[in-house]
Amino acid sequence: MEKRYERNHSTISEEDMVVLKNSKVLVVGCGGLGGYIIEMLIRIGLGYLTVVDGDVFEESNLNRQLYSTMKNLGMSKAEAVKARVHLVNPDTELIAVSHKLTPENIHSIIRDHDLVIDAVDNIETRLLLEATCCEHDLPLIHGAIAGWYFQLSVIIPGDNLLSKIYGSSSEKGIESVLGNPSFTPAAAASFQVAECIKVLLNKDLPLKGKLLYVDLLNNSFDILEI
16 A cells, blocks of 8 residues: 555555545536545545536635636636646546536436536536436435535435425525635535545445535534435
């Protein structure tokens, strides 16, 4: 085991590291949530990563998006991730998709992965992800953030948790109203990555089919049966 991962030991065994090295994860969204998720996955030793984002960095991203800098404003978020991953862990094989996920391209993008992580900012794409993950029999790690609050879940095909929460709404999430400071995406992303690792390593999944709701302002954590 190379020295890069020696601090994983005791938490993640060498056998587990081999599993992570051979795992393929798709992260949809490279902004507030996605940037932190991607950073943690490549540092922990994930072998294969696909990132999807059709947006470019804007000045309003600078308050919270890990990969946003003054130098890359106007640059494709997916391409910025590609450059960052090469600097941090060139052993991670990365595919960067610099266009929006749509019903027309999602099947070709999602196939051959072991797991999908939702790091998007709109309900329409979340519902598309859930439905397509179900078709491809893939687990989906859902996360959503707004102001001081975030929620997440481990969605196994057939759970239809997002459909139950959002119905058929195509509106943007509540973050468009409450906004996002720098700390909420980082906190939520940490939880999503932890759940991702649990799934890949076949650990128990207390959040399977349930919704964790976190209020950072009042330090409350609630698990809701959906």
